[in-house]
Amino acid sequence: MSQEEMQILLVEDNPKDVKLTLHALHEDHLANTIQVARDGEEALDFLFCRGQFSHRRFDHPPRLVLLDLKLPKTDGLEVLRAVKGDPRTHAIPIVILTSSREESDLVESYKLGVNAYIQKPVEFDSFRQAVKQLGLFWLVVNEPPPARSFNP
Amino acid sequence: MLVSGAALLLASGAFIAYETVLHRHTMVLDLSVQAQMIGTNCVSAVLFDDPRSAENTLAALRAASHVTSAWIYTPDGKPFAGYQRDGNSAPPKLPPFSGGSAETHHFKNGQLALVHPVTFQQKLTAIVYIQSDLLGLYQRLETFIGIGVGVMLASLLAAFLVSSISRRAIAKPIQELSETARRVSRDKDYAVRATPTEGSDEIATLIDTFNGMLAQIQERDDALHKAQEQLNLALMSAAIGTWNLDIARQVMTWGDSMPLLFGLKPGTFSGKPEDVLRLVHAEDRDGVAKWMTEYRSDDTLLETEFRAISPEGTIHFLGGRGKLHRDTAGQPARLTGVCWDITERKRAEEALRESELSFRLLFAGNPVPMWVYDLESLEFMEVNDAAVSHYGYSREEFLSMRLADIRPAEDVKLLYEKLGRERKILDESGPWRHRLKDGRIIRVQTTSHLLTWNGRQSSLVVVQDISLRLRVEEEIRQLNSELEQRVAERTRQLEASNKELEAFTYSVSHDLRAPLRHVDGFSKLLVEEHRAELSADALDYVATIRDSVVQMGTLIDDLLNLGRVGRKPLVMEVAGLNSLVDEVRRDLMRANPDREIEWKVDTLPFVECDPGLMKQVFVNLLTNAVKFTRPRKPAIIAVGVTDQDGARAIFVRDNGVGFSMKYANKLFGVFQRLHRSEDFEGTGVGLATVQRIINKHGGRVWAQAELDKGATFYFTVGSPEDTAAEKRA
Numbered sequence: 099m100s101q102e103e104m105q106i107l108l109v110e111d112n113p114k115d116v117k118l119t120l121h122a123l124h125e126d127h128l129a130n131t132i133q134v135a136r137d138g139e140e141a142l143d144f145l146f147c148r149g150q151f152s153h154r155r156f157d158h159p160p161r162l163v164l165l166d167l168k169l170p171k172t173d174g175l176e177v178l179r180a181v182k183g184d185p186r187t188h189a190i191p192i193v194i195l196t197s198s199r200e201e202s203d204l205v206e207s208y209k210l211g212v213n214a215y216i217q218k219p220v221e222f223d224s225f226r227q228a229v230k231q232l233g234l235f236w237l238v239v240n241e242p243p244p245a246r247s248f249n250p
Numbered sequence: 251m252l253v254s255g256a257a258l259l260l261a262s263g264a265f266i267a268y269e270t271v272l273h274r275h276t277m278v279l280d281l282s283v284q285a286q287m288i289g290t291n292c293v294s295a296v297l298f299d300d301p302r303s304a305e306n307t308l309a310a311l312r313a314a315s316h317v318t319s320a321w322i323y324t325p326d327g328k329p330f331a332g333y334q335r336d337g338n339s340a341p342p343k344l345p346p347f348s349g350g351s352a353e354t355h356h357f358k359n360g361q362l363a364l365v366h367p368v369t370f371q372q373k374l375t376a377i378v379y380i381q382s383d384l385l386g387l388y389q390r391l392e393t394f395i396g397i398g399v400g401v402m403l404a405s406l407l408a409a410f411l412v413s414s415i416s417r418r419a420i421a422k423p424i425q426e427l428s429e430t431a432r433r434v435s436r437d438k439d440y441a442v443r444a445t446p447t448e449g450s451d452e453i454a455t456l457i458d459t460f461n462g463m464l465a466q467i468q469e470r471d472d473a474l475h476k477a478q479e480q481l482n483l484a485l486m487s488a489a490i491g492t493w494n495l496d497i498a499r500q501v502m503t504w505g506d507s508m509p510l511l512f513g514l515k516p517g518t519f520s521g522k523p524e525d526v527l528r529l530v531h532a533e534d535r536d537g538v539a540k541w542m543t544e545y546r547s548d549d550t551l552l553e554t555e556f557r558a559i560s561p562e563g564t565i566h567f568l569g570g571r572g573k574l575h576r577d578t579a580g581q582p583a584r585l586t587g588v589c590w591d592i593t594e595r596k597r598a599e600e601a602l603r604e605s606e607l608s609f610r611l612l613f614a615g616n617p618v619p620m621w622v623y624d625l626e627s628l629e630f631m632e633v634n635d636a637a638v639s640h641y642g643y644s645r646e647e648f649l650s651m652r653l654a655d656i657r658p659a660e661d662v663k664l665l666y667e668k669l670g671r672e673r674k675i676l677d678e679s680g681p682w683r684h685r686l687k688d689g690r691i692i693r694v695q696t697t698s699h700l701l702t703w704n705g706r707q708s709s710l711v712v713v714q715d716i717s718l719r720l721r722v723e724e725e726i727r728q729l730n731s732e733l734e735q736r737v738a739e740r741t742r743q744l745e746a747s748n749k750e751l752e753a754f755t756y757s758v759s760h761d762l763r764a765p766l767r768h769v770d771g772f773s774k775l776l777v778e779e780h781r782a783e784l785s786a787d788a789l790d791y792v793a794t795i796r797d798s799v800v801q802m803g804t805l806i807d808d809l810l811n812l813g814r815v816g817r818k819p820l821v822m823e824v825a826g827l828n829s830l831v832d833e834v835r836r837d838l839m840r841a842n843p844d845r846e847i848e849w850k851v852d853t854l855p856f857v858e859c860d861p862g863l864m865k866q867v868f869v870n871l872l873t874n875a876v877k878f879t880r881p882r883k884p885a886i887i888a889v890g891v892t893d894q895d896g897a898r899a900i901f902v903r904d905n906g907v908g909f910s911m912k913y914a915n916k917l918f919g920v921f922q923r924l925h926r927s928e929d930f931e932g933t934g935v936g937l938a939t940v941q942r943i944i945n946k947h948g949g950r951v952w953a954q955a956e957l958d959k960g961a962t963f964y965f966t967v968g969s970p971e972d973t974a975a976e977k978r979a
Binding site (some may be wrong): 223 | 764770775
């Protein structure tokens with residue numbers, strides 16, 4: 099997968115959720131531009147072009163990051179803080195896609211500058227619907243930030 | 251006039267008498283001369299015994315008409331010759347004749363008779379007897395009397411005229427003056443004045459002077475009255491009465507204030523000294539009687555005190571003082587004096603005596619230890635029984651000690667420091683340490699008061715033993731600190747368990763839902779991608795699985811919500827309930843587009859609440875209302891305000907299936923459901939959440955319903971003060 103095709107970064111530790119999410123995205127042919135990170139560490143490596151992703155460049159960020167909160171090693175909020183706190187990455191749209199809707203999580207996420215917050219519905223139809231709409235909105239409807247937004 | 255008449259009469263009488271005497275004398279002389287002449291002429295006739303010649307001589311008497319007869323007698327008394335003016339008569343008998351040559355005469359029967367002896371050569375030769383009438387005298391007298399009467403009449407007339415003139419000018423004013431004087435002295439009326447006369451004679455001056463005098467008297471009298479009134483007023487005000495005793499007559503007179511002192515009505519006192527004594531307390535009677543008779547050398551009476559009893563029986567204490575007045579002979583004549591009311595003073599003295607006694611009792615018998623010490627020597631001057639029993643020293647031991655002696659040696663320096671500072675009249679100090687006789691140390695608080703005791707500057711000290719209190723306080727302090735420690739520990743534990751609980755629910759909210767989602771997701775995918783390979787039964791099972799999953803998800807959400815409500819602190823602000831209801835209503839309408847619902851939402855108040863939680867209340871109640879009116883067409887849902895026992899209550903009413911009040915007590919319990927889940931879905935957590943939220947707000951929630959006839963849920967929120975504030979706004 100070329101760098102240019104990497105349009106969505108899905109940060110999700112649960113393979114079943116990965117599977118269901120990808121399934122939902124597949125139906126709209128969005129799945130092949132998805133990079134999956136299985137923990138916060140990996141997500142940060144990807145976004146900050148380091149480690150195994152050191153070949154990546156900051157001027158080609160993903161169009162959308164779907165971020166789970168409950169993650170091994172570095173959790174979602176820390177990832178969010180790092181991305182939104184760095185001028186090189188802060189313009190990247192980040193949508194929290196998580197199981198809980200604890201108020202403290204909502205508050206913290208918005209304070210850190212999250213672009214949207216979605217609780218994963220238990221019912222699959224609703225879940226699929228939500229993921230589809232997300233993908234379409236951010237990749238099709240929304241105008242992405244220009245490259246200049248990522249220069250400090 | 252009478253006087254002048256009498257004087258005139260007297261003068262006239264005297265004059266007439268004088269004239270009479272004078273005339274009689276003249277007549278006697280005249281007759282004597284005639285007798286001598288006759289005698290001389292008739293001497294020869296007698297000597298020659300020639301009566302004819304003698305009678306001729308005698309006849310010459312015809313010229314003297316007043317001579318009525320004349321006779322010549324021989325010395326032996328024989329008539330010799332005679333003359334008679336009128337007719338003839340026998341010669342009168344020669345009046346007794348003394349002999350000698352002395353001539354005699356006498357007045358008799360309106361006649362003057364004169365006997366004249368005639369001597370020749372010192373030898374009685376003849377005696378001439380001559381008689382004269384008194385006509386001349388009488389004529390003169392008549393004339394004189396006539397003149398006198400005339401003069402008298404004239405003078406009386408003159409006097410009358412003069413007096414009637416002077417009466418107008420003098421007597422009348424004087425009479426009036428005297429009348430005025432009489433009135434003044436009778437009526438003591440100094441305002442009257444004598445009528446002034448015209449002119450400036452002595453009378454006018456007299457009247458002026460008299461009037462001037464009256465004016466002065468009136469002025470003095472007025473001043474006297476005023477002074478008397480002031481004196482009376484002063485005596486009345488000071489409750490001082492004056493009295494006067496006439497010793498000889500035993501009559502007592504009283505000044506105006508006296509009856510008041512004795513409690514009598516004015517004017518009812520008899521004036522008898524014995525009646526005064528009757529008003530005196532029996533025990534004081536002899537004293538008063540004696541007092542009034544014992545004068546001191548300067549004639550004053552000793553000051554006395556006695557009790558007077560009024561007719562009503564009220565007792566007044568009176569003081570008395572007096573002075574003796576003596577008559578010109580130096581004998582006691584009268585007593586004057588004053589009495590005054592000393593009841594208040596007596597009562598005050600009594601009260602003082604009592605209060606002094608009370609004070610002694612208060613000090614000596616006071617259950618609180620007290621002492622008095624000399625400020626200079628710091629020696630104990632007096633201690634009370636409580637101090638003796640509390641400290642164990644005898645009174646004598648106390649009185650032989652100083653303040654420092656009942657203190658531990660190391661505290662004495664502190665005591666002197668304290669005593670060296672400025673002394674306040676009333677001072678509290680402590681805690682001090684005092685040593686009892688048995689060596690025990692007590693801790694005390696003292697209150698001291700400066701005073702003069704037996705002439706010494708001293709201080710009264712009240713001692714409060716606070717040993718026990720301090721010990722108890724110390725214990726309480728220890729207990730408190732232990733308690734605080736325990737509370738802190740508990741709080742820490744609680745905080746820890748709270749954290750744990752939070753972590754737990756956090757993890758539940760994430761981890762419990764994920765498997766459900768997976769179950770549902772893959773079931774769905776199974777059906778979608780392998781429908782052809784599945785039998786009708788298999789498809790049904792999968793549907794059931796998915797149903798349960800959704801139910802489980804809702805349950806988890808509701809439970810988490812309930813837990814959140816319990817843990818979360820309230821964030822209070824003033825929120826309009828109408829806007830909350832509208833938001834919820836809109837969501838519900840969107841979620842149930844095919845339902846026909848008639849909403850009746852009243853104007854709701856603004857209340858102080860946690861708006862997020864309050865919204866949750868409406869979400870739960872209105873969701874229920876929508877849910878349980880599903881069989882109704884149209885469904886009617888009302889939200890409003892009502893007054894419930896003086897408290898403001900919000901209600902949500904529906905015309906749904908309702909419930910039996912039999913189960914009302916189960917309504918708000920967790921997992922309690924009154925409907926079967928195939929009829930109405932639900933977890934049994936919604937109303938429990940509502941109740942928890944309302945309780946957190948200090949309100950209460952209750953329901954009223956009837957099976958098949960709808961239900962009404964009430965809840966109160968906010969205090970009545972909020973309501974009042976709202977009305978003002």
